Amino acid sequence: MSQIKAVFFDQDGVIWRVDYRKAHAILPDKLRKILGDEEADIFTTEMLARAAGSLKAFDGLAKKPFALFFEPPSLDDRIVNQFAYFSVLSRADLAMDDWLTQHPGLWTKIVIPKELKWEVRDKLDQSNVTERGPVMVQWMVSAARAPAAHNASAASANATM
Secondary structure (H helix, E strand, O other): OOHHHHHHHHOOEEEEEEOHHHHHHOOOHHHHHHHHHHOOOOEOHHHHHHHOOOHHHHHOOOOOOOEEEEOOOOOOHHHHHOOOOEEEEOOOOOOHHHHHHOOHHHEEEEEEOHHHHHHHHHHHHHOOOOOOOOHHHHHHOOOOOOOHHHOOOOOOOOOOO
């Protein structure tokens, strides 16, 4: 393991669990209409393409920043076999934790104490969620910019891993 990766294991890690249904309830009208027309909770890449044919068009869907969640395209078996959604913000210069701070009712912060990171990593490896470059490390790093009101070191009682 590189020194850079090893450094992150002496800091608590954070998972942000976002209620995508609540996040989608405050989307711009055009995006909410597409979800409604499809009777869907999550976007597909095809639905996003209908809403905005380019990143510039996507950014222009609303003046107020928004976040949405979509199913990743099935590019390879690894993505097909993992159940997860991707998130995207309408502004490239906005960090997700900043957006979450502005919407406190949409998320729960789950803290992974630094003492448990190796165990969590081992369990993820056993579940075939393996390290692919810096992605796993980024997931496990400390949330230095965490919203202060929710900077607790205990996981939510209703959160599961």
